[in-house]
Amino acid sequence: MDYSDENSVQFHGDEEIIEVIDLNETEQNPDDLADEFEDVDVGETEDGDDEQEDWDTDDEMEQEKEQDDSELTFSKHTGSVFCVSLDPATNSLAVTGGEDDKAYVWRVSDGEVLFECTGHKDSVTSVLFSHDSSLVATGDMSGLIKVWKVETKQEVWSFEVGDLEWMEWHPCAPVLLAGMADGNVWMWKIPGGDCKTLQGPGCQSTSGKVLPDGKRAVVGYEDGNVRLWDLKQGNATHVIKGHDGHQGALTCLACNKDGSLVLTGSVDGRAKLINTATGKVLGVFSVDGAKAKASQEDAEETNSVESVGFCNVLPLIAVAYLYGTLAIYDLSSQVLRHKCQHQAGIVKLQWEESSSVVSTCSLDGAVRLWDARSGTMVSEYRGHQAEILDFTLNREASMAVTASGDHRAKVFCLQRPDR
Numbered sequence: 238m239d240y241s242d243e244n245s246v247q248f249h250g251d252e253e254i255i256e257v258i259d260l261n262e263t264e265q266n267p268d269d270l271a272d273e274f275e276d277v278d279v280g281e282t283e284d285g286d287d288e289q290e291d292w293d294t295d296d297e298m299e300q301e302k303e304q305d306d307s308e309l310t311f312s313k314h315t316g317s318v319f320c321v322s323l324d325p326a327t328n329s330l331a332v333t334g335g336e337d338d339k340a341y342v343w344r345v346s347d348g349e350v351l352f353e354c355t356g357h358k359d360s361v362t363s364v365l366f367s368h369d370s371s372l373v374a375t376g377d378m379s380g381l382i383k384v385w386k387v388e389t390k391q392e393v394w395s396f397e398v399g400d401l402e403w404m405e406w407h408p409c410a411p412v413l414l415a416g417m418a419d420g421n422v423w424m425w426k427i428p429g430g431d432c433k434t435l436q437g438p439g440c441q442s443t444s445g446k447v448l449p450d451g452k453r454a455v456v457g458y459e460d461g462n463v464r465l466w467d468l469k470q471g472n473a474t475h476v477i478k479g480h481d482g483h484q485g486a487l488t489c490l491a492c493n494k495d496g497s498l499v500l501t502g503s504v505d506g507r508a509k510l511i512n513t514a515t516g517k518v519l520g521v522f523s524v525d526g527a528k529a530k531a532s533q534e535d536a537e538e539t540n541s542v543e544s545v546g547f548c549n550v551l552p553l554i555a556v557a558y559l560y561g562t563l564a565i566y567d568l569s570s571q572v573l574r575h576k577c578q579h580q581a582g583i584v585k586l587q588w589e590e591s592s593s594v595v596s597t598c599s600l601d602g603a604v605r606l607w608d609a610r611s612g613t614m615v616s617e618y619r620g621h622q623a624e625i626l627d628f629t630l631n632r633e634a635s636m637a638v639t640a641s642g643d644h645r646a647k648v649f650c651l652q653r654p655d656r
Contacts, residue, residue, distance in 0.1 A: 305620035307647035311348045313341055318640035319362050320627045326370035328631040330387070331638050333646045334361030340375040342387065345638060345648050352390035357381060363404040367411060372427060374413055376401045382415060384427050394428040402442055409451050416442035422456055424468065435466050435473075443487045448496035448513060455499050455513065457487025463501055465513055475516025483507060485541075493547040500554060502542030508556045510568075520571045522556055524564050544586040548593055553609050555595045557583035563597055565609045575612025579605070584625060589634035596637065596651075598625035604637050604649060618649045 316336030323345070324330040330351065334340040340354035340361045354361075359379040366373050372393070376382040380401045384394040400418035407414070411427045420437020422445060441459035448454065453474070454466045461483035465475040483503035491500045492513070499511045510520040524540060541559040548554065552568040561579035563586065566572065581601035588595045593609045602621035607614055623642035630637050630651075637649045 306618040306649060307620040308650050309345070309348050309648040310620075311341075311343055311646040311648075312644065313343075313350060314339065314644050314646070316360075316644060317623075317626065317642040318644065318646050319360060320364045321629055321638050321640040321646055322365045322373075323629050323631055323638060324366040324370035324373075324387070325368060325632075328633075328636070330366070330370070331646065331648075332364040332366065332373050332375070333640055334364040334375055334377075335640075335644075336360045338377065340364050342373060342385070342390075345636065348648075351387070352385070354383060354385055354392075356383065356392070356395075363401065365404055365406055367406045367413075367427075368408050372406075372411060374404055374406065374427075376404050376415065380417070382413075384413065394425075394430060396423075396425065396430070398423060403445055405445055405447055405454075407447050407451055408449060414445060414447060414454065416445045416456065418442075420458060422454070422466070433468075433471055435464075435471060438462060438464075441486070444490045446490045446492060446499075448492055448499075449494065450496055453496070453513065455490055455492065455501075455511075457483075457490055457501055457503075459486040461485055461487065461503060461505065463487065463499075463509075463511065465516060475513075477509075477511060477516055477518065481509075481518045483509065488542055489544050491545045491547060494549055498547070500545040500547065500556075502545045502556065504541040506540045506542065506558070508542050508545050508554075510554075510571075522554075522564070522566055522571070522573075524556075524558060524562055524573070524576065543583055544597075546586050546588050546595065548588050548595070548609060549590060551593050551609070553593065555586050555588065555609065557586045557597060559583070561599065563595070563607060565595075565607075565612060575609065577607050577612055577614065581624075585628060587628070587630050589630065590632055592634065594634065596628075596630060596634075598628040598639060600624040602641065602643075604628060604639060606651065616651070618651070620647050620649070621645065 314335040318333050318335045320334045322332050331345050332342045338357045342351045354375045357377040359377040361377045363376040373385045380398040382396050386393045402416045405414045413425050415423045418441050420440050420442050422435040424433045443457050445456040456464050463477040464473045467474050483505050485503050485505035487503050489502040502508045508522040509518050544557040546555050554566050556564045559582045563577040565575040567574050579599050581599045583597050583599045586597045595609050596606050598604050604618040606616045621641040621643050625639050625641050627640040639647045
């Protein structure tokens, strides 16, 4: 909507059009009308548009209009939108989950809802398409997980567990994993429901990821430990703990393309590089350096790591910190290459599939693209009126879909000079 045009019409409606009606009714001479208007301050500008500088609402609306770089706004949710996922097969469908206990599957081209994922009893905090986009899983904070068949728009499976912390689809089979507050990780074959449990250490399982080979998973826990699991056998092949583990709860995990390396992030302000074959820690990364707190009690005061990721085309990794620093490290030398500073905390980062550009979303409501080679910001996209809580890129990195505390999801077209 063009706010400026709308307001101009409204203004004319209050001032000029009323007078025109009077003119028609009284057949007043145009010269007399002009004389009357000499004493009326309508703040007319050179191009004929009427504006009053003290109309703050106009200024705010104009500013909002200028700042919305999105192509489409999805506004079906009535509470904060916590999570978003794109279908991997076509990248044409999004699923969003929110504080309103609802999840929607919708088209990114026009925002049309394909179907609503009904029946949740609490905030929907995890939504994911399966590897072939045929299924979509939605999970709420109460532990109710539902799986829907996209083609028929029907629920095909549901299960209620303890408090849900994370969900993850298997990369090449209809198998769903979920981490719980009690530390256990459940694994189901969908829709049959065959089940296996990876027994936890008795504390919260905070993050998890299935490795690309589909045979192993890496899981992080509240006590700072990391476990590498053999999914077929159901046992932990490596446990990274103590000095090798983290001194606070894990917040995020990422693996490289072949699954040989894993990056872990924690509230202790550190990221660790782990060899998945040996379970050995190959490197520790921290922008605080020696200042990183050693005790778990102090861990929350440190610059918590919020998101990590590997670059596919160069030996680089990215670590995003709570205090707004995006750190780019050289993987081979483990040297800090660049610090890209944000005005607010970073929520999530994502590397483009086939370039050295890394994108971030942050608490100031902006999506930013960074060139990891130079450490410079390539572009910035705004439009949300609150923090961005999740985002994802499509395969070509030409589009970002965001979820925000302003009750909206948005689609941004990402343009770069080299595209």
